[in-house]
Amino acid sequence: MLIGLLAMVLLSHLNLLAALSQAIEEFAMTAQAKQTTFFAANLKPADPAHRVALFALG
């Protein structure tokens, strides 16, 4: 019975840890999304005389 109780306590701790880990990951992803959204429209060069070129290199 004691083992069962210990297992339950351990399991609840693991669930808590998993939930915490997920919350941290979600927070990090939200922060990343905010950052990328902030920069997404930033195609304007710093100097109006400058130009922007984009190249994809596989």
Next chain:
Amino acid sequence: MNGVVTTLSGYAGGSTVAPTYRSIGDHSETVLVEFDPRLISYEQLLEVFWDSHDPSAEPYLTQYRNAVFYTSEKQRQAAEDSRQTLQKRLGRPVRTAIEPAGIFTPAEDYHQKYYLQRVEALMAELRERYPELQQLFRSTAAARLNGYLGCNGDPASFGADLRSVGLPAELERDAR
């Protein structure tokens, strides 16, 4: 390259909103180059681009395809012309895409200035001048240093180049 003001790694060419490296969607890994047309032409950048990849390669993943994303009609024309010239010279089809630039999303910090971020002494020196990491990544100094560390550029002009972007020439030792 003299005339290149800023470089940024990122994602472009697709429609996925706010792409990241882990969820890039239909975008391709792309480099943004801000340049001063009084010092370097778009055609010169195109030459480097064509020399930097195999233009007849079949893309095996959208993430890693080859493409020019033009930002003006003039760029589109220049890209098309240079592709045609190259195709004639190679005598085989050029599969590199030429498409209009949509939204460019900068990649995560750890993808920026890849070579530079691995040299602590140089990063420390730059952080003094650019306390904000985003400023550092967008600086000409960082673009220039990263280029040299990636074994591009003429080593003979490295010291002079460092001074031209406001860095002490002694940093040359740390970079070597």
